[in-house]
Amino acid sequence: xxxxxxxxxxxxxxxxxxxxxxxxxxxxxxxxxxxxxxxxxxxxxxxxxxxxxxxxxxxxxxxxxxxxxxxxxxxxxxxxxxxxxxxxxxxxxxxxxxxxxxxxxxxx
Numbered sequence: 824x825x826x827x828x829x830x831x832x833x834x835x836x837x838x839x840x841x842x843x844x845x846x847x848x849x850x851x852x853x854x855x856x857x858x859x860x861x862x863x864x865x866x867x868x869x870x871x872x873x874x875x876x877x878x879x880x881x882x883x884x885x886x887x888x889x890x891x892x893x894x895x896x897x898x899x900x901x902x903x904x905x906x907x908x909x910x911x912x913x914x915x916x917x918x919x920x921x922x923x924x925x926x927x928x929x930x931x
Contacts, residue, residue, distance in 0.1 A: 827890055828853065835900045845909030847888030852880040852918035862929040872927050879929070880919025 831841050862879045866872040885893075895901055 827851070827887065828894065831891055831894045832898065835894060835898050835902055838900070838902065840903040840905045841891050842905045842907055843887050843891060844907050844913065845887070846906065847886060847891070847904075848915075849887050849909070849913070850884040850916035850918060851887065851890075852883065853885055853890065854880045854919070862924065865929045866927070869927060869929075872929075875923065875927070877923045877927060877929065878919040878921055879924055880921055882919050882921035882924075884916075884918040 834841055859879050862877075866877060891904060
């Protein structure tokens with residue numbers, strides 16, 4: 824999912840319009856790869872996680888539209904937003920249910 828962040832940021836820095844596929848209400852859980860790696864290592868070191876499936880994520884839904892706004896505000900740039908049809912089969916999205924992650928202390 825980080826491709827949204829990278830593509831949006833690069834386009835903004837080049838003063839190009841951002842393309843949002845669909846209406847921008849699609850939801851994603853943007854989690855940094857370092858956080859996923861750290862949680863995976865912590866899970867591997869704990870006896871309490873053996874045999875369990877644990878979702879790793881922020882547990883916070885972020886829409887693609889919100890992401891575009893956040894990146895524009897962070898980079899202090901504005902650009903037109905282009906909306907194109909959502910690709911067939913592209914899910915509306917979702918975000919991680921992180922109760923078990925928190926209960927097994929996989930976060931700092």
